[in-house]
Amino acid sequence: xxxxxxxxxxxxxxxxxxxxxxxxxxxxxxxxxxxxxxxxxxxxxxxxxxxxxxxxxxxxxxxxxxxxxxxxxxxxxxxxxxxxxxxxxxxxxxxxxxxxxxxxxxxxxxxxxxxxxxxxxxxxxxxxxxxxxxxxxxxxxxxxxxxxxxxxxxxxxxxxxxxxxxxxxxxxxxxxxxxxxxxxxxxxxxxxxxxxxxxxxxxxxxxxxxxxxxxxxxxxxxxxxxxxxxxxxxxxxxxxxxxxxxxxxxxxxxxxxxxxxxxxxxxxxxxxxxxxxxxxxxxxxxxxxxxxxxxxxxxxxxxxxxxxxxxxxxxxxxxxxxxxxxxxxxxxxxxxxxxxxxxxxxxxxxxxxxxxxxxxxxxxxxxxxxxxxxxxxxxxxxxxxxxxxxxxxxxx
Amino acid sequence: xxxxxxxxxxxxxxxxxxxxxxxxxxxxxxxxxxxxxxxxxxxxxxxxxxxxxxxxxxxxxxxxxxxxxxxxxxxxxxxxxxxxxxxxxxxxxxxxxxxxxxxxxxxxxxxxxxxxxxxxxxxxxxxxxxxxxxxxxxxxxxxxxxxxxxxxxxxxxxxxxxxxxxxxxxxxxxxxxxxxxxxxxxxxxxxxxxxxxxxxxxxxxxxxxxxxxxxxxxxxxxxxxxxxxxxxxxxxxxxxxxxxxxxxxxxxxxxxxxxxxxxxxxxxxxxxxxxxxxxxxxxxxxxxxxxxxxxxxxxxxxxxxxxxxxxxxxxxxxxxxxxxxxxxxxxxxxxxxxxxxxxxxxxxxxxxxxxxxxxxxxxxxxxxxxxxxxxxxxxxxxxxxxxxxxxxxxxxxxxxxxxxxxxxxxxxxxxxxxxxxxxxxxxxxxxxxxxxxxxxxxxxxxxxxxxxxx
Numbered sequence: 058x059x060x061x062x063x064x065x066x067x068x069x070x071x072x073x074x075x076x077x078x079x080x081x082x083x084x085x086x087x088x089x090x091x092x093x094x095x096x097x098x099x100x101x102x103x104x105x106x107x108x109x110x111x112x113x114x115x116x117x118x119x120x121x122x123x124x125x126x127x128x129x130x131x132x133x134x135x136x137x138x139x140x141x142x143x144x145x146x147x148x149x150x151x152x153x154x155x156x157x158x159x160x161x162x163x164x165x166x167x168x169x170x171x172x173x174x175x176x177x178x179x180x181x182x183x184x185x186x187x188x189x190x191x192x193x194x195x196x197x198x199x200x201x202x203x204x205x206x207x208x209x210x211x212x213x214x215x216x217x218x219x220x221x222x223x224x225x226x227x228x229x230x231x232x233x234x235x236x237x238x239x240x241x242x243x244x245x246x247x248x249x250x251x252x253x254x255x256x257x258x259x260x261x262x263x264x265x266x267x268x269x270x271x272x273x274x275x276x277x278x279x280x281x282x283x284x285x286x287x288x289x290x291x292x293x294x295x296x297x298x299x300x301x302x303x304x305x306x307x308x309x310x311x312x313x314x315x316x317x318x319x320x321x322x323x324x325x326x327x328x329x330x331x332x333x334x335x336x337x338x339x340x341x342x343x344x345x346x347x348x349x350x351x352x353x354x355x356x357x358x359x360x361x362x363x364x365x366x367x368x369x370x371x372x373x374x375x376x377x378x379x380x381x382x383x384x385x386x387x388x389x390x391x392x393x394x395x396x397x398x399x400x401x402x403x404x405x406x407x408x409x410x411x412x413x414x415x416x417x418x419x420x421x422x423x424x425x426x427x428x429x430x431x432x433x434x435x436x437x438x439x440x441x442x443x444x445x446x447x448x449x450x451x452x453x
Numbered sequence: 454x455x456x457x458x459x460x461x462x463x464x465x466x467x468x469x470x471x472x473x474x475x476x477x478x479x480x481x482x483x484x485x486x487x488x489x490x491x492x493x494x495x496x497x498x499x500x501x502x503x504x505x506x507x508x509x510x511x512x513x514x515x516x517x518x519x520x521x522x523x524x525x526x527x528x529x530x531x532x533x534x535x536x537x538x539x540x541x542x543x544x545x546x547x548x549x550x551x552x553x554x555x556x557x558x559x560x561x562x563x564x565x566x567x568x569x570x571x572x573x574x575x576x577x578x579x580x581x582x583x584x585x586x587x588x589x590x591x592x593x594x595x596x597x598x599x600x601x602x603x604x605x606x607x608x609x610x611x612x613x614x615x616x617x618x619x620x621x622x623x624x625x626x627x628x629x630x631x632x633x634x635x636x637x638x639x640x641x642x643x644x645x646x647x648x649x650x651x652x653x654x655x656x657x658x659x660x661x662x663x664x665x666x667x668x669x670x671x672x673x674x675x676x677x678x679x680x681x682x683x684x685x686x687x688x689x690x691x692x693x694x695x696x697x698x699x700x701x702x703x704x705x706x707x708x709x710x711x712x713x714x715x716x717x718x719x720x721x722x723x724x725x726x727x728x729x730x731x732x733x734x735x736x737x738x739x740x741x742x743x744x745x746x747x748x749x750x751x752x753x754x755x756x757x758x759x760x761x762x763x764x765x766x767x768x769x770x771x772x773x774x775x776x777x778x779x780x781x782x783x784x785x786x787x788x789x790x791x792x793x794x795x796x797x798x799x800x801x802x803x804x805x806x807x808x809x810x811x812x813x814x815x816x817x818x819x820x821x822x823x824x825x826x827x828x829x830x831x832x833x834x835x836x837x838x839x840x841x842x843x844x845x846x847x848x849x850x851x852x853x854x855x856x857x858x859x860x861x862x863x864x865x866x867x868x869x870x871x872x873x874x875x876x877x878x879x880x881x882x883x884x885x886x887x888x889x890x891x892x893x894x895x896x897x898x899x900x901x902x903x904x905x906x907x
Contacts, residue, residue, distance in 0.1 A: 104828075105828075172646075174650075210843075213837065225844070226842075231815070231847060231850035233850060235853075241884060241893070245880065247880075248880070251840055252840065255845040256845050262842060262843070263846070318641055369626055369628070370621060370638075405662075
């Protein structure tokens with residue numbers, strides 16, 4: 058079915074089989090048979106605290122208009138029960154109607170302060186006491202796999218860091234180094250485990266990207282293009298990497314810019330533009346995952362929410378609960394899950410009340426999608442979580 | 454011993470050795486570093502636009518009246534777009550000059566020190582206003598004050614137009630101030646929160662939401678002078694406008710600060726600068742930046758003692774850093790950031806200044822374009838963040854590109870001991886000697902573990 062287009066790194070990679078034996082790679086294909094989960098997962102982290110009340114607006118809540126003031130939406134994509142998606146989330150809304158998307162409102166991690174950095178650390182680590190990411194721990198539970206997790210971007214995000222081997226991939230504007238130089242560097246890193254591991258994994262990821270050859274129009278060709286870091290290119294790279302034969306089962310995308318302290322806007326404006334970008338990312342993933350869509354789930358989450366009321370600069374400040382989405386062909390969607398606290402009582406008299414546990418969504422996905430047993434989730438993946446609830450039935 | 458120490462001095466504290474540097478530092482490596490602090494040297498950039506000029510030019514073409522009240526005319530819009538282009542170009546030229554200075558300077562410890570503070574007080578170009586002003590914070594405030602007292606630096610940084618713009622204080626208005634009462638405006642606590650969390654006490658430094666709000670109140674009035682509202686001299690500058698200031702006393706960290714206008718925020722900032730939590734937070738960051746991702750307690754304590762003894766004097770702190778117990782420990786516990794890697798590579802290969810656009814493309818590709826850190830926290834400072842697979846591949850591609858740019862008579866076999874000194878591993882020397890070309894030998898040198906770490 059698929060045709061393998063040989064790339065300039067193929068020779069090197071076939072030579073790499075010998076070279077990897079010298080590297081302390083816990084996941085090298087020689088030590089354990091590679092295992093593919095087969096179910097694709099993409100985690101999108103909206104960094105900066107996305108305003109959940111703008112994404113999924115409770116237009117039917119009697120206090121909504123008075124509390125939100127100039128930020129209140131006039132209308133959106135009606136999803137029933139008095140809720141509407143932001144008007145610029147059109148593709149998400151059509152997926153919602155098809156049963157391929159669901160939302161969890163008023164959700165948060167256990168974090169209750171308002172620092173982005175600590176909030177993101179907790180979102181990604183699963184608890185404040187841990188220094189590795191919950192996705193990495195989930196990969197460790199599943200066991201060795203050839204190429205399981207890929208962070209899209211130059212550095213490994215915390216959510217992917219830890220003992221299980223992961224990789225990163227980003228578009229490039231610099232010319233490729235030649236294969237001979239790469240082979241010599243592999244030798245030179247024989248005694249430097251970290252550099253050696255990084256280089257080895259980079260080559261393996263490049264192989265998959267390269268194997269897509271001409272098909273990956275804006276991916277590989279995009280490596281030579283200006284503005285290659287744009288959200289669209291990143292989303293396309295993530296989707297095509299996952300859809301490729303032997304491609305990773307997991308990708309992580311970080312999208313910056315959600316810290317809307319000033320001039321947030323409502324129907325149009327700064328945040329509306331960000332939603333257009335996010336909607337485009339979802340659409341691109343939908344398109345580029347192709348026939349893998351039916352086996353895919355995309356989590357969209359953020360570190361915390363924003364104040365319910367507008368601040369002095371027509372924006373919002375750091376809050377507590379926000380909203381999350383679960384999107385994909387494997388999702389049992391078309392609904393809001395969890396509870397809705399209403400707007401009559403606010404957390405600290407300023408924030409949407411956090412009544413749903415974001416980790417319960419993560420656990421529900423890891424259980425329903427990747428078949429990780431609840432006991433393993435509680436003991437190994439989220440060992441320090443305050444509650445052990447798990448949202449069941451999220452996947453078809 | 455001092456041969457190893459000299460190699461360490463050039464790269465752990467400096468921006469990397471130029472040919473000849475290690476030989477020069479060998480007789481007294483620590484003294485060689487300290488002499489750089491007193492040497493006046495080429496510390497200032499000669500020909501860069503100030504933040505005030507940049508912001509003033511942007512304002513000149515805004516339509517009169519409150520923001521959004523009146524649409525700009527087509528002509529104004531075109532003029533605005535032109536000014537934005539000029540701003541982006543000026544920032545690119547600033548980055549280019551700053552890079553050339555770091556590549557050429559004999560006093561590269563000073564350049565590292567300035568960059569540390571620039572990253573501690575990180576500002577990023579994220580819109581026209583910040584694009585026009587962010588580079589000025591380093592050039593106008595951090596360069597001249599990097600060896601003064603911490604509290605002087607802190608006050609000057611927080612009231613600079615770049616910081617006021619970047620963290621939204623320019624739009625923060627006391628609700629009970631004249632402007633607040635008349636126009637129903639309110640405070641924006643972004644700057645106050647980041648001052649406490651990132652610039653002084655640190656996130657676990659023992660402050661509350663009330664402290665954030667009180668500090669935000671004291672900071673109201675600190676804004677950027679605007680066209681038609683402020684005097685020509687004030688426009689584009691960081692100024693205090695009493696009409697925006699929240700009146701009344703404020704309590705921060707249990708201390709009451711009377712309302713003496715512009716001085717209220719200054720007094721709170723000095724109070725914050727003198728807190729033990731601030732000393733601890735900043736000294737830990739310094740030790741983490743220069744010495745180890747997980748800094749030794751002895752090194753942090755050593756810095757804290759110098760801070761206490763000299764009331765936060767940063768020149769004394771720099772000297773204490775070089776004299777700390779772990780200053781010359783042989784282990785390479787730090788992985789160079791992309792910028793450190795780029796500049797040390799250009800120093801090692803004596804690469805002449807690159808065209809502005811080429812340099813921008815390289816910074817972008819290796820993942821650390823100056824003045825564009827992803828958040829107010831600045832660039833990360835540990836190996837985890839920088840040694841991912843793709844980042845390594847980008848470094849290799851960069852090294853490869855640099856190897857192709859050098860002049861013909863450079864011999865990597867003799868260059869390697871000159872810039873790595875006693876740290877050059879036999880395996881690296883052998884790999885370089887066996888390289889298939891000069892360019893490949895240079896790539897192997899720049900990508901060797903001992904060059905990647907410091």
